[in-house]
Amino acid sequence: MTVDMADNADLTKTQTQTQTQTLPVGSTRARRNAEGRPQIYMDHNGSTPMLAAALDAMMPFLETGFGNPSGGHWAAAGAKEVIEQTRAMIAGLIGANTDEIVFTSGATEANNMAIKGVPGLATPKGTHIITTAIEHDAVLRPVRFLRSQGAKVTILPVDGEGLVDPEAVRAEIRDETALISVMLANNEIGTIQPVGEIAKIARAHGIPVHTDAAQAIGKIPVDVSDLGVDMLSLAGHKFGAPNGVGALYLRKGQNCTPLLHGGGQERARRSGTESALLLAGLGAAAEHAADKTNSRIQAMRDYFWNCLEEDFGDRVVLNGHRFKRVPNTLSVSFPGHVGADILATMPQVAATTGSACHAGCVDMSHVLIAMGKSLDVGVGTIRFSLGETNTIAEIDAVMAALRRAAI
Numbered sequence: 001m002t003v004d005m006a007d008n009a010d011l012t013k014t015q016t017q018t019q020t021q022t023l024p025v026g027s028t029r030a031r032r033n034a035e036g037r038p039q040i041y042m043d044h045n046g047s048t049p050m051l052a053a054a055l056d057a058m059m060p061f062l063e064t065g066f067g068n069p070s071g072g073h074w075a076a077a078g079a080k081e082v083i084e085q086t087r088a089m090i091a092g093l094i095g096a097n098t099d100e101i102v103f104t105s106g107a108t109e110a111n112n113m114a115i116k117g118v119p120g121l122a123t124p125k126g127t128h129i130i131t132t133a134i135e136h137d138a139v140l141r142p143v144r145f146l147r148s149q150g151a152k153v154t155i156l157p158v159d160g161e162g163l164v165d166p167e168a169v170r171a172e173i174r175d176e177t178a179l180i181s182v183m184l185a186n187n188e189i190g191t192i193q194p195v196g197e198i199a200k201i202a203r204a205h206g207i208p209v210h211t212d213a214a215q216a217i218g219k220i221p222v223d224v225s226d227l228g229v230d231m232l233s234l235a236g237h238k239f240g241a242p243n244g245v246g247a248l249y250l251r252k253g254q255n256c257t258p259l260l261h262g263g264g265q266e267r268a269r270r271s272g273t274e275s276a277l278l279l280a281g282l283g284a285a286a287e288h289a290a291d292k293t294n295s296r297i298q299a300m301r302d303y304f305w306n307c308l309e310e311d312f313g314d315r316v317v318l319n320g321h322r323f324k325r326v327p328n329t330l331s332v333s334f335p336g337h338v339g340a341d342i343l344a345t346m347p348q349v350a351a352t353t354g355s356a357c358h359a360g361c362v363d364m365s366h367v368l369i370a371m372g373k374s375l376d377v378g379v380g381t382i383r384f385s386l387g388e389t390n391t392i393a394e395i396d397a398v399m400a401a402l403r404r405a406a407i
Helices: 052-063 074-094 107-117 137-148 166-172 195-204 276-291 295-315 339-344 366-370 392-404
Strands: 101-104 128-132 152-156 177-181 209-212 231-235 246-250 317-319 329-333 355-358 361-364 381-385
Touching (some): 052 074, 074 101, 074 231, 074 276, 107 209, 107 246, 137 152, 152 166, 195 209, 295 329, 339 381
Parallel strands (some): 128 152, 128 177, 177 209
Antiparallel strands (some): 231 246
16 A cells, blocks of 8 residues: 555674775774773664775875865865766776766755756646665655655555565556655665566656665676666765765766755856866775675674574564565564663664654654564664674674663
């Protein structure tokens, strides 16, 4: 049933060998809390430690590279060059052309630009948008804003593993449908959506497709031609770049009304003086993401889940699709417990819960609700999202802490 908003890999426990790599600046291996315990960072879906290569690339722009990239003089040349180099790196990372890349402050701005900028949605009355119940708020809130301005919105359900059915998309297409927005990978459970199939359906009806790929870039191969999407959003801080920089892929020929008007930067698609500092970091991170593989991270993730299954049996539940998910994400629930209470027993571990606690109440995330999780399961959810800084030893330490939590 849809809701119309107008109405309302078999891996064992063997130790995996650490690959040679440049560790991020924020490497957690050397960090300790006030009691001297090692601090363990397992919230890479929230934000990744910045890569040392990204910091190195940024340093010149903290020192001497202060020129405005739009300037026509010697002080601007270095900034302009690094911006275009980064544009080429991002384009290469996702299989796009350089003139299809628009730099933004992150995925939130890119999502807003894509959703609000589609022709017809600038004056949305009578238009129709299709999206899913598990999108990030950076998609759902712009959609709700357009609904308040007169757009009609269909929110598609997902199954118990967090997957949307492409045929459900087909069934909801109307003559006035102006946009379909479906995320590529979910931030909470990691489930990968069939965006390519949805884009084929949309293309047959001449409807543009946007995908929020913030949680996919750097974790799985992403090619805009294979996906067939018209717009794609990404955030640098999800793959080793600094916070505050991202991009929107805008397929050649796809019109998009700018959110920001001004000096005409980014081919008049996003005005404002570009930050060569941040873009230098983004380019270095994109180069690293293009070269990396995630087999070690996936092996650790699966080792973690095998340990949980062995120790807790039916007292732990896996959330999301067992196989169709990004390789670093492990969302689990401990029925009958509160995720925040469990994490409070191990303050040295940085992870997130699937619920919010306030005024003595616990609210489940909209993603878990959409998947049909019971309150008993949902409030006991913890998301562990791994990255290059993590080790098997850290997973063993978290397992020991979970055992001590008397779950």
